[in-house]
Amino acid sequence: MDNAILIFDNLSIGYNGQPVLSGISLSIARDSFTAILGANGSGKSTLLKTLLGLIPPLGGGIEAASPNGVPLVFGYVPQAVQFDPVYLLTGFDVVLMGTYGRVRPGRFVPSGERAFARECLAAAGAGELAHRRFAELSGGEKQRVLIARALATRPDILVLDEPTAGVDAEAAHNVLEFIAGVREERHVTVMLVTHDFAAVRHHARQVIWLHRGKVLCGSPEELLTSEHIAEIFEIGIG
């Protein structure tokens, strides 16, 4: 693929030398919207962690195609439930962390970066959450703040780990619409882990489906047919 931003080359992923998935070879197109599907334990989180550099690959590699040789910036949106409420951080404090990659250690965050963090909060529709304590926000509000933080990194690739988990249907719809809008406006590549088939059909241009150690890759039209879904679930039942 000529316009690939990421190329997975015979990638093997897992923990402590034990592979969860092996032989992953696929590419992610620049500015694309890719959905990662799979049951619990299928390796979605392991794939995400390997992609983000949180755990090393067991074999193969991920080639990042940066146009100017600068390392790609990942805007990571984790699940909101994983944060400890003991931290007394406001929505703005959390978003400001997104700018830390551009601020050298020991330096204060410049006013320009602070203004950009406010812009990101506003863009995510979370401007009014700036002074509220992050731990006290609802699931949907936290998700918006975390998306704003990811935008504040000025990402090449936005990586979202089940951003609609624990969020009501309306808020989930709004979050996904916003992400799709960000992709179009800012030309950001989106990789989204989700269980929401309807959202995948509506937004995604590429689907990576992890199932029992196999990696299926294709368009939603190819993979999300009723026949294919039935076939996959038959494998699951069998």
Added chain:
Amino acid sequence: MEALMKILSPDFLLRNSVYTSVLVGFACPLVGVFLVMRRLVFMGVALPQISSTGVAVALSVPMWIGLKSAGHSAGSEHTLAFAGSTIFSLAAILVLAFLERRGRGQPEGRLGTAYVVAASLSILLLSKNPYGEIGWLDMLKGEVITISNFDLILTAATLTLVLATLGLFHKELLLVSFDRPMAITLRKNVVFWDVLLYLLIGLTVSMAVLSVGPLIAFGFLLIPALTAHPFARNMRQFTIMASLCGGVMAFVGFWVAYSIDLPVGPTDVVLLGMLYTAAWVIHALLPAELR
């Protein structure tokens, strides 16, 4: 009031003890805030005790190798104790943090065992050291009496270094504590920042233990931070309130202890405990919109 005027007088005989207590009171909560946020409260209990074992071991080494420490100056004895305290603190925090991160076994059991063994070992070592009994056992019990100018300067310099480093790298230390995966994606060297934080904690603990003993060190590490947390709205308030709470209570504790002839360490810690209880009750009684 007469006792207060005496304590505030520049000619007060125990002025170095007052200054040291207050310095430790202000500084310990600053690293205690990170112990509370990282859910390492039990480590805050065990570390001062392990640090004091380092003091006991360091003071026993000359006796073990056949050197009589009677000829040693107070300065060299202090240097030895500082080395022992720092080495034990840093080694303990790095090992315990490594085990914590691996997530195997029972962290509470590990820290509880480390605490009780360290406490017993330090008393045993010093009770068998004829020179260790002079002053050091009192220090381990929390008697802040004999603090030389050298001790005071060393304490002030170390705590200033810790404070400056915490202030300078606060955003990196906070990011790595709050969201480690995010820090990695931003290409921060998380191991470096973790080790730096542990070094700061270890250095503060060893300095505090050496100056005022493990009892006060533990009290000031955790209780001010736990007291301030429910009332603070953001990290800056949390840090400032915890530090002020520690510094002010260190002074009040000294004043009360001096006025009614009590040992300073236990007085400080009991007062901190009373403040914590009062804060908890007040917070529970506050209307929901003010909490």
